[in-house]
Amino acid sequence: MTLPANPRDAVATGTAAPDVVAGAGAQAGAPIEQANLWRDAWRRYIQNRGAVVAGAIFVAFVAFCVIWPIITPYDIHNDPVNFSQAYEGPSLKHPLGTDKLGKDLLTKLALGGRISIAIGIGATLTILLIGVVYGSIAGFAGGRLDNIQMRLLDALYGLPYLPFAIIVLAIIGTNNLWTMVIALSIASWFTAARIVRGQIITLKENDYVRAAKAVGARWYRVLTRHLLPNTLGILIIAIFLELPGVILGEAFLSFIGLGISPPDASLGSMAQEGREVYRVHPNVIAIPSIAIAVLVLCANFIADGMRDALDPRTRETKEH
Amino acid sequence: MALLQVENLRTHFFTREGAVKAVDGVSFSVEAGKTLGIVGESGCGKSVTALSLMGLIPRPPARIVEGSVTFQGRDLTKLSEGDLEDIRGREMAMIFQDPMTSLNPTLRIRTQITEVLDRHFGYSKDDARKRAVELLEEVRIPRAAERLDDYPHRFSGGMRQRVMIAIAIACNPKLLIADEPTTALDVTVQAEILDLLDDLRRDHEMGMIIITHDMGVIAETADQVAVMYAGQIVEQAQTEELFDRPEHPYTEALLGALPQLEGENVRMGRLRSIPGRPPDLIAPPEGCRFAPRCPHANLSDGCAQRLPELRQIRTGHLVRSRHPASERQAVPV
Amino acid sequence: MTAFIIRRLLWTIPVLLLVILLTFVLMRQIEGNPFRRSSRAVSPAVQQNLERKFNLDEPWYVQYALYVKGVFTFDLGPSLVTRDRTVNDIIKEHFPKSLELGLLAFVWAIALGIPMGVIAALRQNSAYDYGLMFFSNVGYAVPSFLVATLLIYYVSLKAGLLPTNGWINWKYKILPSFALGLAPMAYFARLVRGSMLETLQQDYIRTAKAKGLRWRRIVTVHALRNSLIPAVTAVAPLLGFIITGTFVIEVIFSIPGIGRYFITAVSSRDYSVVMGITVLTSFVIVIANMIVDILYGILDPRTRDART
Secondary structure, three states, X not given: OOOOOOHHHHHHHOOOOOOOOOOOOOOOOOOOOHHHHHHHHHHHHHHOHHHHHHXXXXXXHHHHHHHHHHHOOOOOOOOOOOHHHOOOOOOOOOOOOEOOOOOEHHHHHHHHHHHHXXXXXXXXXXXXXXXXXXXXXXXXXXXXXXXXXXXXXXXHHOOOHHHHHHHHHHHHOOOOHHHHHHHHHXXXXXXXXXXXXXXXHHHHOOHHHHHHXXXXXXXXXXXXXXHHHHHHHHXXXXXXXXXXXXXXXXXXXXXXXXOOOOXXXXXXXXXXXXXXXXXXXXXXHHHHHHHHHHHHHHHHHHHHHHHHHHOOOOOOOOOO | OOOEEEEEEEEEEXXXXXXXXXXXXXXXXXXXXXXXXXXXXXXXXXXXXHHHHHOOOOOOOEEEEEEEEEEOOEEHHHOOHHHHHHHEOOOEEEEOOOHHHHOOOOOOHHHHHHHHHHHHHXXXXXXXXXXXXXXXXXXXXXXXXXXXXXXHHHOOHHHHHHHHHHHHHOOOOOEEEEEOOOOOOOHHHHHHHHHHHHHHHHHHOOEEEEEEOOHHHHHHHOOEEEEEEOOEEEEEEEHHHHHHOXXXXXXXXXXXXXXXXXXXXXXXXXXXXXXXXXXXXXXXXXXXXXXXXXXXXXXXXXXXXXXXXXXXXXXXXXXXXXXXXXXXXXOOO | OHHHHHHHHHHHHHHXXXXXHHHHHHHHHOOOOHHHOHHHOOOHHHHHHHHHHOOOOOOHHHHHHHHHXXXXXXXXXXXXXXXXXXXXXXXXXXXXXXXXXXXXXXXXXXXXXXXXXXXXXXXXXXXXXHHHHHHHHHHHHOOHHHHHHHHHHHHHHHOOOOOOOOOOOHHHHHHHHHHHHHHHHHHHHHHHHHHHHHHHXXXXXXXXXXXXXXXXXXHHHHHHHHHHHHHHHHHHHHHHHHHHHHHHHHHHOOOOOHHHHHHHHHHOOOHHHHHHHHHHHHHHHHHHHHHHHHHHHHHXXXXXXXXX
């Protein structure tokens, strides 16, 4: 380590030896540099083995659901019904067996997965959209409007989720992918709105918001340029937190017969089909249920991993 | 015999990136009825030292790897957890920096005081309550009897710190450790708290250790001072001696960084800060740890090669430097 | 304290009114009239009479007002489809079973979930901790109908220990309530563990140690109370989960509860039954939320003063 003649000069001219490894990108007093934040988060995420495995499984399953039906030799919708091959166990021809109509379960699983995941993601995004709009207005406006909105939200919380979704479905009449998305999201956006509002309120007090306002930025600019990007982290986590709930909700609805109408089938409807015969042919109900469980499990792990990754507090003990 | 004698204490934190040598060879002693001040910037290891004395360092990842802490003749580093628990709060007590988070928000003040009395002395409920009121009065909380049943959030910051002090002295400890007791408080309240601590020390004949980064606090309360840097003591002396004749360049810099309001040396210019940052404690440099920031560091004297020993430069005045003030030829600008 | 409780109680009223309104509006949107189903073809005259009898020909706000009055006098009207029974009758017959199911599930969740979480936190990173985390992850993710099915398969059919469906004595109640309570249990365990771990990091725990307090006291008096607070807030959404979960469990275990009835009522356009059940469920949720809030106020004294 070389010693500068005068340490003050060295620091001033930037040639001083860096002795402490500062947190990447963190200069005292500088605003959060977005690029470094994500890179840091990614690095931290990778360290979490559970989250990485879960992420891999999740991506693999989604890929399977998307790709398999394209390359499969079976055409679930158009192939003729084949009762003689009904309820077969796992074999080379049908790795997961067949259902009561002789259709290949592996392919059905992929198709069901497509639908369930699509509904899940669709509903989650819708939930977030509604939540962001509602929550940011409440959080940002504050005062009277916020109060009214929150009281309204409290009241809406009192609505039972499943009956509500059922009624909405009944209103719409048809049970296809889009209506399921709508029904599920209308019934469950409340928590997301609360989270967004909470986050906005916390961020609102930050100095860089005050600085922006002091420079004369209009409210929508402050909202979109400063507040919302910083809620992005929370929102991403929220996606993976809401996803399981929605997938399960759709599964429940399908299981009691109120899900997507055939011939489209989600994982839940597959399970429902297997309900009568589970004692004799358990795999018909077990397979889609396990798939649901895996999806939910992975989503939970991913959410946890992200939460840890995006939380700026380090885990090492700090001494003061 | 000193009330507390610390010899060559080393506390390391074992992390994934390596062992952080937070306290790396610290020795000092505290006499009954006297106050030792430990001063240094954030991260120098002063708080970890205090926690190590009480055995309160988080056991993974930290550990006392070497050294002894002799309190009233017993080495605390060798005691079992149960024995330590008996000593804590009873013979040795500690108050912390942030009174807002150091008190349990869901328990009444009364409970937080009486539980100490109950634990160590087995007071009855009524006696404990009476004693609690006495303690609150001793720390100068007005309307003590009424406020006893309040929750912490009903108190102001200064009041809460007084409550913490009341809890600490409840069992008449021989040694009180105060870790940055005034840092989180307003300046006006700071003076009151320091006065209170001083009075209590005299009345109870306690030894006291005050940890701070504020030289002003040291000047107010400490009989003896130890200056810490990067996990080690770099200078140690009686307070007046240190302020009058500082030896270590770091101490000089600390004193030089104080804003001066009056006196012959009133500086009209900018506040002088110390450039640079403390070294990484996972792999501290082999030489003097202050060398990169020291205006007197010199390659030919081996400043960067060998760690200077802590040596006595005058009676009662120790310094860890190759260029203490009294041995320098030229006076730097 | 009592002022706090009363305030909370009063808030339930506008919430209920809103719920009734929303349900009412929604039901009106559903196409179809209970009396026009093809299997019950009725002549126009009879149709008119029926409509008049059930106030279906009045403007909507009148119907709404009548209904609200009905709710507060505990008269939820007649069933529009099974015309010899009122909604009250139906509820009286079926609701207690659902309620019991839900409460039992909740008891399972708390009685097992909380201690599991506490122990896991105290023995962090031990085999027990990892095992528990694994269990809680799985328990939360697996859909309850799978759990129910597995339980029936292994415990009832294979081992013959407990009955498969019905709701007659305590033996019948174990499996369904456990199946329903498993996911909340796992959720609680996780939550309490996390909360406990975080609480143990707090400064006041350090203060407690510095006082020389014994570990047992620190855990039970200082840490436990504070870590249960977030668990209490989680109760509200979990209650929602349990209530909706009863629907599925009742179907699987053939329990004659209100969930099963609800589904048929919707498809047969039995307005009054649907509304009655929805209002009832909302009421339960609202009351539960209120209890949670009050409990929260007891546990955390700070919120008592902060309430507007």
